[in-house]
Amino acid sequence: MDGVTRTEEFQELRPLLFAIAYRILGSVSEAEDAVQEAWLRYDGSATRAESPKAFLSATVTRISIDVLRSARVRREAYVGPWFPEPLLTDPYQDPERSAELADSVSMAALILLERLSPLERAVFVLREVFAFSYREIAAAVERSEAACRQLAVKARRHMDAGLPRFEADRRSRDLLAARFFGALKEGDVDGLRELLAAEVQLVNDGGGKIGSTVPLFGADKVARVLAVTIPPFAWIGAVLEAHEVNGQPGAIIRDRDGLIVIAWAIEIVDGHVQTIRSIVNPDKLGHLGPVGDAVAVINEKKQLRRDRQTP
Template identity: 50%
Template sequence: MAYVPQAEEVARLRFDLAARRPVHPMTAAFGEHRNLLFSVAYRILGTAADAEDAVQDAWMKWSAADRSEVADPKAYLVRIVSNVALDRLRSAQARRETYVGPWLPEPILTNAAEDPATVDLADSVSMAMLVVLETLSPLERAVFVLKEAFGFSHGEIAEAVERSESSVRQAAHRAREHVQARRPRFHADRARQREVTERFFAAATGGDINTLMQLLSPDVTLWTDGGGKVRQAMRPVIGADKVATWFAAISTRPYQGVEIADMTAELAELNGSVGIVFAGAGRVIATLALDLDHTGHITAIHNVANPDKLGAVTIRVVRQV
């Protein structure tokens, strides 16, 4: 398989560049934009594993290209990864239609201290936004991501997705209207998000239904993604009573074969916001992300427990936020 620089190798590459050590121009250009390529692919695809594969494909195409005629490596690489991601998304959508239970995006660990751009892009990578993007067509999704999240012009996007500029403008307009009609209308600040998440965690693990009812919006929706691999709710759980009861029941029995007493949980930055990572038996077993309204009540809960979707969380050390 062709070599592609991984994240830790990119870090070493940056050190070499700073120290003015010789680095192959092809590797240097790719390494410089690797994080951007993953960010674009992840927002288009909604899965970290597929995004990494798209970056791998982009590297192979970049390696085989005649780079003597490439005036702008960044634009060229974004074009490659966007088209690869579009192709992968079209085939993935068919599989998602037969998915067992609700389908949620793969959670990823983010860290604003390491990557200041995370703060500005937090909304575009949030679980709630990625769920909304799932309702767009592949072209609309790619155009929206490139325009709204990364600020590419319509002309640049047209080149990237190999469409006319007029069709890109139309797709951007449709996508923007669609997203604005469905996206959460309030974004809690970090302190409020952390406070509510901590209170929710304490109440849920302690089986405190009264506190859960105080935290939950009356029409709160719980989405649980087990993918048929682990036992989860097969349909969205709607309403404060049902959601509170669901979590209270969880605290009284083993979860995925792990006793509650043997389970650990930490607050972590998931998809640009404070979330919860549950671990036990030497593995990450679930993540939780909460959406809040302007009053601080929880309007949606995204619970990912499918082990196939926890790789991006498992392979990194979960740090306390």
């Protein structure tokens, strides 16, 4: 009976634990492993925790800090831009903090968090995103409350300076995103150019396996590249599905068999598309569903485009 009770306590807290771990790690698979390890430690504890939330939150935080320290070495050696694993649905919801939760899980926020130390990142996530007290944070990261306050101030200053001002009106944001994807499917260069910020950037995370590692900048160049490269996907039966990704507008591209080949995350700032992040590294897409052969799809698309252009 005791085990059942612990299982129920854990299952109730699982969404929060995953949300903490994912924001610290930027990886769905690593976050899930951290949550599972937290459960094993909780289930194996000889004594009952006075507060399951405090015990499990502290445990998953410490595990995530340790994982992040080792992961940073791999990320520094990563080929090309490194993006977090895309998250389609955040399992943790709090209506009173919905805006903070959405912004904190955005690609922009997670990439910015990468520049913090593991401790700074954990303190920021616990304090600014989930509103833990400094006493709770100190217990979780095994530092004094004063040290945690200093870490929080430093992290908040860094995040405030670097995080873009996302479109506050979600309805306006979603309407602009719909117009963007409509122009994209039509290959409408002028329509795309109108929706892109002047300094827009198109960045690809293929892990050195797929696609260019050099970002594209500027509305005219990005609009022309998108208008040429995206519509041909439909010619070979691939489908672009608009979908919220990391709390912001995005899309999933599937091949003719429904297998995932690309995930997109779009940043809309001040009424324009500011950044388009394309995740093509298959290692980062498996948690979304069965993954297709992006290289084969892209090559087939290119060949068909060449065939159509040949007299």
